[in-house]
Amino acid sequence: MDNSFNRSRQPKGVPAGGEFASTPHAESSLKLQIPTAPAPQGLDGLAAATPTVIDTELAELYYQQAKAAAWTSGFESTIARYEKRGGSAPGHLYESLAEAARAEAEVQATIKPFEAEYTRRGGWTRFFMVMNNGGHLHSSRSCSTCRPSTQFGWMPAYSGQDEAGVVGLAGEDSCTVCFPSAPVDQKSMLPFRVAEREEAAEAAAEKETRAVKAASERVVVGRKVYKTVRGAENEVGWQVECMISSRYHQAADAAHRAGLDANAAKYYAEAREIGEAIAVTVPGYDVDALLTKKFETKAKMLRKSGFPMPEDAALEGPVV
Known part of the structure; x- marks a missing residue:
């Protein structure tokens, strides 16, 4: 079974090489670098090495x-x-092929004494996590539920440990073919799973906080909903500007004047209605202060643009 280890799909919070690998290893370039085994060298050294030390190195190898x-x-x-x-391929491809083949052979040679030590001891428990959503913990890479293309993450931190204890920790993550008595009704307490749940809970809490904050800033005026107080205030400014334009626009005749006055009254009423809706969202909000400020700002802007507006114009001033 050509099942391989895929770092790109390593679960979040699980370092490459195993859940408790001390440091990540740099990616190799075209010239593959054969790692130096951190485990004790020589038969005597390997004999003294723990299953976790040996399997951590093997995972990398x-x-x-x-x-x-x-x-x-x-x-x-x-x-x-x-x-x-x-045709014939460029010479450098044959050279690269030979180099890659040498690197593969050298790694295999480096692996042999570690696996030999595993065999000498009669083996020990090993645990492998399938690297996809809903992946399970397996006792080997040869489980009948897996495919040749299945990607595994070796978990050497648990190598040599009591199987029942590790399976109990994995809970629902355990493969029931590898571990028939697995407590699949229990949540997985594997560290990276706990971290995933904590991150998900934090994300949900942050989302809820944002939703509550957004709701607290929402201003409702009839069927119209402003997402923020600032948005509602901007609309008040627009209504005040329309009011000023209608109120101080030069009318052609009495009928025209009456229409402009009606529009001005409508715009003013809408501006005040929005302001009062803001006051519902923001207790103690000063609606009159908002209307006055918007009037002064818009009046200044319109005068600057050449709009014919009297100097003594006021928010509720007379029509001219």
Whole structure:
């Protein structure tokens, strides 16, 4: 089964190489770097190493092996395309293929003593997490519920630990084929799952806070809803500007004047209605102060633009 380790799909909060890997390893360039094993070297050193130390290194080594194998396969495919067309691939591709193959072989050679130590001890418990939504915890990468393409995250922090304890911690995350007695009715308490739930709860709380804040700033005027007080105040300014334009516009005759006056009264009433709605949202809000301020601001702006407006014009002043 060609199941591989995929860092790009590592669960949030779980470092590459395992849930408790100390540091992430840098990505290799074309010239694959063979990692230096942090575990004790030599048979005596490996014999003293804990399952977690050995499996943490193996997780990284298998990742490097999969990466080297991908490079090898890629170069082979590229060369095959050239040859299929009856030509020869550029020389550097053959060199790169040889380099990738050497890197793969070197990683495999580095892996052997670690796996040999695992075999010498008769093995120990190992745990692998499937890296997708709803993925489960498995005892190996050979579970019948998985596919050859399934991506796993090795969890060496739990290597060698009591299976019942780890499965109990994983709860609903446990594979019932690998662990038939898994307590799947219990929430997973694996650290990265706990972190996911905490982050989700924080995000939900923040969303609720934003919703409450937005609701508290909403200004309702009949069927019209202003999302913010500022938006409602801007509308008051527009209504006041329309009121001024109607009130002080030069009428052609009495009928025209009556129409302008009616419009001015309507705009003023709408401005005040919005202001009073703001006061419902903001206790103690001074509606008259808002209307006066908007009138002064708009009057200044209109005068500056050349609009014929008397100097003694007031919010509720006489029509001219």
